[in-house]
Amino acid sequence: MTLSGDPLVRLAGLEISVRDAQGQDKIIVRDISLEVQPGEVLALIGESGSGKTTIALSMLGYTRGACRISGGTVEVAGHRLDGLPEARLRGLRGRVVSYVAQSAAAAFNPMLPIMRQVIEPALVHGLMTREVAEDKARGLFRALALPRPDTVGDRYPHQVSGGQLQRLMAAMALITDPALVIFDEPTTALDVTTQIEVLKAFKAVVRDLGTTAVYVSHDLAVVAQIADRICVLRDGMVQEQGRVEEILFLPRQDYTRALVAAAAARVPAAPMPDLPRDAGDPPLIQMRDVVAGYGGVDAQGNPQVRILGGVSFAIERGKVLGVIGESGSGKSTLARVVAGLHAPASGRVNLDGYTLEGEIRHRDKEQLRRIQLVFQNADTALNPAVSVGEAIGRPLTFFHALRGTDRKAEVVRLLDLVRLPAALAGRLPGELSGGQKQRVNLARALAARPDLLLCDEVTSALDPVVAEAVLDLLIDLRRELGLAYMFITHDIGIVRAIADEVMVLYGGVPVELASHEALEGPLHHPYTRLLMASVPELRPGWLEAANSAFSCGSSAGAGHAAGCRFFQRCAISRPGLCDVLDPAVHVGAGQTIACHLGFDGLQAAPRIAQGAIPA
Amino acid sequence: MNTVPKSGVAHEAQALKIRRRRFNVSLLLGGTTIIFWLIVALVGPMVAPHAPGQVVDLDVFSPASSALPLGSDYLGRDVLSRMLIASRFTVSIALLATLLAATVGVFCGLLAASSGWIDAIFSKLFDTLSAVPSLMFGLVVIGSLGASIPVLIGTLATVYSPGAFRTSRALARNIAVLDFVTVARARGETLSYIVLREILPNLVGPLAADFGLRFVFVTLLLSGLSFLGLGVQPPNADLGALVRENIAGLGFGAAAVLVPTFAIASLTIGMNMVIDAVSGGRRAGGRR
Amino acid sequence: MIAKRVGGALLTLFLLSLVVFAMSLLMGGDAAEAMLGQNATPEALAGLRAAMHLDQPSWQRYLAWLGGLLRGDLGVSLITKLPVSTLLAPRLLASLQLAGLTAAVSVPLALFLGILAAVRRGSLLDRAISMATIGVVSVPEFVIATLMVLIFAVRLHWLPALSSSRDFSSLHDVVRVFTMPVLCLACVVMAQMIRMTRAAVCDALDSSYVEAARLKGVPPRRLVLGHALPNAIGPIVNAVALSLSVLLGGVIVIEVIFNYPGVARLMVDAVSTRDLPLIQTVAMIFSAAYLMLVTSADIVAILCNPRLRHR
Numbered sequence A: 001m002t003l004s005g006d007p008l009v010r011l012a013g014l015e016i017s018v019r020d021a022q023g024q025d026k027i028i029v030r031d032i033s034l035e036v037q038p039g040e041v042l043a044l045i046g047e048s049g050s051g052k053t054t055i056a057l058s059m060l061g062y063t064r065g066a067c068r069i070s071g072g073t074v075e076v077a078g079h080r081l082d083g084l085p086e087a088r089l090r091g092l093r094g095r096v097v098s099y100v101a102q103s104a105a106a107a108f109n110p111m112l113p114i115m116r117q118v119i120e121p122a123l124v125h126g127l128m129t130r131e132v133a134e135d136k137a138r139g140l141f142r143a144l145a146l147p148r149p150d151t152v153g154d155r156y157p158h159q160v161s162g163g164q165l166q167r168l169m170a171a172m173a174l175i176t177d178p179a180l181v182i183f184d185e186p187t188t189a190l191d192v193t194t195q196i197e198v199l200k201a202f203k204a205v206v207r208d209l210g211t212t213a214v215y216v217s218h219d220l221a222v223v224a225q226i227a228d229r230i231c232v233l234r235d236g237m238v239q240e241q242g243r244v245e246e247i248l249f250l251p252r253q254d255y256t257r258a259l260v261a262a263a264a265a266r267v268p269a270a271p272m273p274d275l276p277r278d279a280g281d282p283p284l285i286q287m288r289d290v291v292a293g294y295g296g297v298d299a300q301g302n303p304q305v306r307i308l309g310g311v312s313f314a315i316e317r318g319k320v321l322g323v324i325g326e327s328g329s330g331k332s333t334l335a336r337v338v339a340g341l342h343a344p345a346s347g348r349v350n351l352d353g354y355t356l357e358g359e360i361r362h363r364d365k366e367q368l369r370r371i372q373l374v375f376q377n378a379d380t381a382l383n384p385a386v387s388v389g390e391a392i393g394r395p396l397t398f399f400h401a402l403r404g405t406d407r408k409a410e411v412v413r414l415l416d417l418v419r420l421p422a423a424l425a426g427r428l429p430g431e432l433s434g435g436q437k438q439r440v441n442l443a444r445a446l447a448a449r450p451d452l453l454l455c456d457e458v459t460s461a462l463d464p465v466v467a468e469a470v471l472d473l474l475i476d477l478r479r480e481l482g483l484a485y486m487f488i489t490h491d492i493g494i495v496r497a498i499a500d501e502v503m504v505l506y507g508g509v510p511v512e513l514a515s516h517e518a519l520e521g522p523l524h525h526p527y528t529r530l531l532m533a534s535v536p537e538l539r540p541g542w543l544e545a546a547n548s549a550f551s552c553g554s555s556a557g558a559g560h561a562a563g564c565r566f567f568q569r570c571a572i573s574r575p576g577l578c579d580v581l582d583p584a585v586h587v588g589a590g591q592t593i594a595c596h597l598g599f600d601g602l603q604a605a606p607r608i609a610q611g612a613i614p615a
Numbered sequence B: 001m002n003t004v005p006k007s008g009v010a011h012e013a014q015a016l017k018i019r020r021r022r023f024n025v026s027l028l029l030g031g032t033t034i035i036f037w038l039i040v041a042l043v044g045p046m047v048a049p050h051a052p053g054q055v056v057d058l059d060v061f062s063p064a065s066s067a068l069p070l071g072s073d074y075l076g077r078d079v080l081s082r083m084l085i086a087s088r089f090t091v092s093i094a095l096l097a098t099l100l101a102a103t104v105g106v107f108c109g110l111l112a113a114s115s116g117w118i119d120a121i122f123s124k125l126f127d128t129l130s131a132v133p134s135l136m137f138g139l140v141v142i143g144s145l146g147a148s149i150p151v152l153i154g155t156l157a158t159v160y161s162p163g164a165f166r167t168s169r170a171l172a173r174n175i176a177v178l179d180f181v182t183v184a185r186a187r188g189e190t191l192s193y194i195v196l197r198e199i200l201p202n203l204v205g206p207l208a209a210d211f212g213l214r215f216v217f218v219t220l221l222l223s224g225l226s227f228l229g230l231g232v233q234p235p236n237a238d239l240g241a242l243v244r245e246n247i248a249g250l251g252f253g254a255a256a257v258l259v260p261t262f263a264i265a266s267l268t269i270g271m272n273m274v275i276d277a278v279s280g281g282r283r284a285g286g287r288r
Numbered sequence C: 001m002i003a004k005r006v007g008g009a010l011l012t013l014f015l016l017s018l019v020v021f022a023m024s025l026l027m028g029g030d031a032a033e034a035m036l037g038q039n040a041t042p043e044a045l046a047g048l049r050a051a052m053h054l055d056q057p058s059w060q061r062y063l064a065w066l067g068g069l070l071r072g073d074l075g076v077s078l079i080t081k082l083p084v085s086t087l088l089a090p091r092l093l094a095s096l097q098l099a100g101l102t103a104a105v106s107v108p109l110a111l112f113l114g115i116l117a118a119v120r121r122g123s124l125l126d127r128a129i130s131m132a133t134i135g136v137v138s139v140p141e142f143v144i145a146t147l148m149v150l151i152f153a154v155r156l157h158w159l160p161a162l163s164s165s166r167d168f169s170s171l172h173d174v175v176r177v178f179t180m181p182v183l184c185l186a187c188v189v190m191a192q193m194i195r196m197t198r199a200a201v202c203d204a205l206d207s208s209y210v211e212a213a214r215l216k217g218v219p220p221r222r223l224v225l226g227h228a229l230p231n232a233i234g235p236i237v238n239a240v241a242l243s244l245s246v247l248l249g250g251v252i253v254i255e256v257i258f259n260y261p262g263v264a265r266l267m268v269d270a271v272s273t274r275d276l277p278l279i280q281t282v283a284m285i286f287s288a289a290y291l292m293l294v295t296s297a298d299i300v301a302i303l304c305n306p307r308l309r310h311r
């Protein structure tokens, strides 16, 4: 990359302010100066609310709602965008600069067929005829590795998966051969295994077309794959700018260091020593062959829509079971079954050897007390009309009949336990930050003095640095209180850090159950391998080295009557066997795998299973 | 996360203050109007200078004078005294009917939100009720039961309970799927605790706005019925009835017809202003 | 899905017939008493009851009534002793003329103003439209009609205060008869439609896909007509249907004020004289019309939405 020549994008002293309902201006982005050279990919990184999107949109001369550019200059491809009249800007948008939105699912018009929307930029700018544009679009669909490139354009957005929509949106952005493309968190809403496919597709077209791009993300590891340079933002200001290697390996600012530390693979917590127990003691919680779903149940006890198909596992006292799988794989349903919110169609859940009833109202209070639920979204998990003290106090009254000053003292103790000041007790949830809400959420569950916490994606909605702190708290609490967790997440890194045992769900079926040690070992179910190989690593060049040769297609294998659910995506499948018979369960040391190949078969295909074949 | 600069906090507090002030203008105007009419309804008849039925002027539709501040009506009665008594009828009937509609609607709405088959039955029932145009429904009921004040209140409440039902059901259903309700259910809380302590507190604001809106609709329908001569019957009169009986004075702009007309308008517009101020002007036009 | 909607509407209509019929049971006394008056002999009453099948149990009478309705036999007016259908036919035609004309004027105008207000959100025009519609929505129909009479008939003498004439020999007559009632009704109906159309279009304009389209360089007209409007069709059609059903109610007051010889006038008189067969029939007709409007709006919304169309 040469630093000579004119930059394609030049922001100088950019300031953006928002006017509130009273006509008061408030600055949300200040003194941004940055440049992007032709052919370069610049990443804007920062936590939510740091101004990434606002800055990115300014490169289209666009500001949202009541925002406006209140100072500085924006130059793109020789055009001064600040202060340019709307009609002139319209001529540049979609032709000189184009935009790939965070959620393609929302950014596609649900009423119009996809092709019409993809070629629209070319048509409104009068760049080509409809036929030429459609041909070009199909070419881009192919370049972006979309399945069925010739017909996907005839579909409506709701008929296409999220990962495909994101690529279709990129095709729409690229159809006019713009000088600059802005990607705003294009893979944030996707599963890791889908993310890697989309990232590869993006990287390939950006490289082949020599596109200049600005890539907005909160994920340092993703950015490391796709960008040449990184600009770190915080509170609307630039913290640090530099080449990818500089930021990753020689961060200068404290904030950047924290960001890099949060993104780096965690050191696994010291494993919990086994609690003293008799050999004959049943596990704390045990699930056996649980089938659950929606709709009526047929004669064989199978629900119309099957979400969970035969799940078995056990959690000992004080142990952590990590449950991992992509969205829709049945993780939350599993937690709901344990909590009694969703009665299983068949199978049983035992607590200390006693079978729990399927529904809450048939369980006794003691059983309810011992299992507590913590949700992902702290915003909806706390009642906005109920104060923090009342929210934490209610389980104290309900389960332990605590009232008055006793209850108050206990609330303070619980707040302290989750490292929150006692003064917060009088506040309403709306006055707390995301991290604080999640701690209150946790304190409320702890108030019941449970034996088992069901944690459903408790850190997913938080910014990396905050999520890190909450995770540390969970690890500490476990040590202090001897709690057992069922820890649900889509992030295999977190599972590695916290779990004693890991269950991998695919399509509602556990494909692998592995102890902490076995998880670090070499032999895994093909889906587990794919999952592990899909998590971006914090080093440039990882994406090129990674391959998805053992994954083809991205449609989850739903609607299978029999056979392995992973069949359609499995590169080492045995047609005629895998798609006909349900895979047998093979038990190894600290590990069970549901795959026809078994341990020997998986060993025999090591090159593939370990991802050694270049893409 | 506590990284908001000090100036930002101060700024936000100031912005909040200004927002309050602005929303107070609309609230103040509307609120004063509503309170004014409530007071008139409460004490008005007690301070009325004349009996409502007493003929005090030989001249009909006479203009305002010091003796008759709002002039006389089509029979030569004191318009001010009649206005005072009519306001009581309009406000109290409308208020009672709205209260009844809201109570029934909200109760059934919450019940429906918590159970599938109850929901199916209630929804169909209220759908059926709202399939009759409101004024037509009033006509049918009054046609068969006669126009007495209890029938009037019952009719008005029946016509507008489906709306209250639908609103509270939709609101409650939206809240019932939120995680904090699930947490309460998982804790083993009773249905009544969940509905009363977890769901209802979050409904108070929107339901109050809905109540106001319904009060407007009820007032309009009541006035319409009375205007047709099917509402409050002589010798009593509400505001709509005053407009009806004095309609002949319209040609020369008699206060007897204009004052009740504007009274109805101020009552309903005032209520709308309050609702708009409280709900931040996000209310979409509902169905009358 | 469409079949489900139609089935639901039919079920509602059936339940409604039960409610309307039940009203006649609530009425003190029965139709025979009402017809013969206070001083009828018991024998005469009994004779008439038998003749009218009033001695049968109520469910039999309900079935007979419903069957009659379905066959187009609407019963006999208690007061005039004429078949309800004879009384109703000319009135219904007149009412339909009024409602049809109003719809023809108000729907296009309201959609235009609603979309305009949404596109020019926050402008002076938008605020003026918003104030006017709130004002009109807050005020009873008869107040609007009264004010119009005051202005156009009493002060300006442009138009007659009454529209009872059925003499349509010239265009001039037609204009004179219809202008005021149509104007009043349109005012009332449009206020609703404008507010709901504006809200629907505003929602669509605020969406991510419209922002995305704007960032593609799509010009404003295409943004509104090509991107926002298709998404607002469902709510707008619904708004139109609801507003037209408001028309069904508003037409009553307006017909009375202008002495327009439509169904409503007949209905109000029937209520005063408690002529139940007439009331029941008119109520059923109005409700059926309402259900037809709302159901067709639902169906249009389904047909317009690819998510509902392509399952």
Ligand SMILES: Nc1ncnc2c1ncn2[C@@H]1O[C@H](COP(=O)(O)OP(=O)(O)O)[C@@H](O)[C@H]1O
Pocket (backbone or CB within 6 Å): A018, A028, A046, A047, A048, A049, A050, A051, A052, A053, A054, A055, A064, A065, A066, A067
């Ligand atoms: N239309 C708007 N009105 C008011 N504040 C806004 C608006 N858009 C963004 N902001 C504020 O600007 C800041 C930066 O927002 P954004 O650029 O979306 O951040 P990011 O993309 O990094 O999450 C946030 O504090 C946000 O609340």
Ligand code: SF4
Pocket (backbone or CB within 6 Å): A525, A526, A527, A564, A565, A566, A567, A568, A570, A571, A572, A573, A574, A578, A583, A594, A595, A596, A597
């Ligand atoms: S059973 Fe077959 S298809 Fe399924 S993971 Fe194993 S090899 Fe792949």
Ligand SMILES: [Mg+2]
Pocket (backbone or CB within 6 Å): A052, A053, A102, A185
């Ligand atoms: Mg963003």
